Amino acid sequence: MTFSDDELDRYARHIVLPQLGGVGQQRLKAARVAVVGAGGIGSAAIPALAGAGVGQLTIVDGDTVDLSNLQRQPLFRTADIGRSKAELGAAFVEQRNPHVVVRAIAEQIDPANAEELLAGHDLILDGTDNFATRLLVSDCAVKLGIPLLSAAAQQFQGQVALFRAKPCYRCFVGDAFDADDCDSCAELGVLGALTGTVGNFAALIAIRAIVGIEPDAAGTLHLFDAARLAWRPMRLTADPACRSCG
Numbered sequence: 001m002t003f004s005d006d007e008l009d010r011y012a013r014h015i016v017l018p019q020l021g022g023v024g025q026q027r028l029k030a031a032r033v034a035v036v037g038a039g040g041i042g043s044a045a046i047p048a049l050a051g052a053g054v055g056q057l058t059i060v061d062g063d064t065v066d067l068s069n070l071q072r073q074p075l076f077r078t079a080d081i082g083r084s085k086a087e088l089g090a091a092f093v094e095q096r097n098p099h100v101v102v103r104a105i106a107e108q109i110d111p112a113n114a115e116e117l118l119a120g121h122d123l124i125l126d127g128t129d130n131f132a133t134r135l136l137v138s139d140c141a142v143k144l145g146i147p148l149l150s151a152a153a154q155q156f157q158g159q160v161a162l163f164r165a166k167p168c169y170r171c172f173v174g175d176a177f178d179a180d181d182c183d184s185c186a187e188l189g190v191l192g193a194l195t196g197t198v199g200n201f202a203a204l205i206a207i208r209a210i211v212g213i214e215p216d217a218a219g220t221l222h223l224f225d226a227a228r229l230a231w232r233p234m235r236l237t238a239d240p241a242c243r244s245c246g
């Protein structure tokens with residue numbers, strides 16, 4: 001895999017990094033990442049991954065832009081209200097980096113289509129806003145053997161974790177939330193810039209994971225408290241009785 005002059009200039013600040021270099025940039029170009037959810041977290045993660053030169057991006061989101069999304073979703077403009085988030089996200093990526101092959105899936109992910117939509121990716125970044133979808137995406141990631149980067153934000157709290165099969169997201173949250181499909185942001189609120197902080201942090205972990213920068217982030221939950229302005233890492237343990245990875 002070689003780089004054009006445009007790519008060499010575009011990624012110059014990456015290639016010069018000893019931890020990344022030309023080899024790391026090639027790994028980014030070879031990577032296929034699915035982003036589930038083009039909301040607040042996706043709005044930060046998608047531009048970061050596209051800019052970094054991830055070769056293939058799939059954006060899965062069945063929603064359209066609502067006026068109340070604009071407080072925290074900088075991928076979208078006021079004029080975009082009513083339009084497909086996945087398609088707007090893909091159009092943004094094409095403008096941001098023409099070297100990225102981007103695919104928009106303007107469908108809600110559900111048990112019937114999840115496996116087919118997620119298969120063939122090297123990493124899944126989940127930025128959806130409810131437990132039911134997050135558990136579905138996690139179960140699917142475990143089944144397909146694809147690493148999952150799960151990111152969430154609510155009120156003043158954010159959390160990001162990379163899961164490689166075991167422990168999985170279900171080990172962490174348990175089985176109680178499979179039926180919980182409420183929109184937690186709508187109910188409880190979320191600080192606008194927090195979703196961007198969390199989404200960008202998730203993109204950072206994604207880039208590290210794709211390049212292979214040590215230490216591997218898997219198995220640690222990163223909690224961000226926007227009230228105290230502090231990140232806190234928390235070690236996750238596998239549940240031997242987990243019905244997904246156990």
Ligand SMILES: [Zn+2]
Nearest residue numbers: 168171242245
């Ligand atoms: Zn598990």
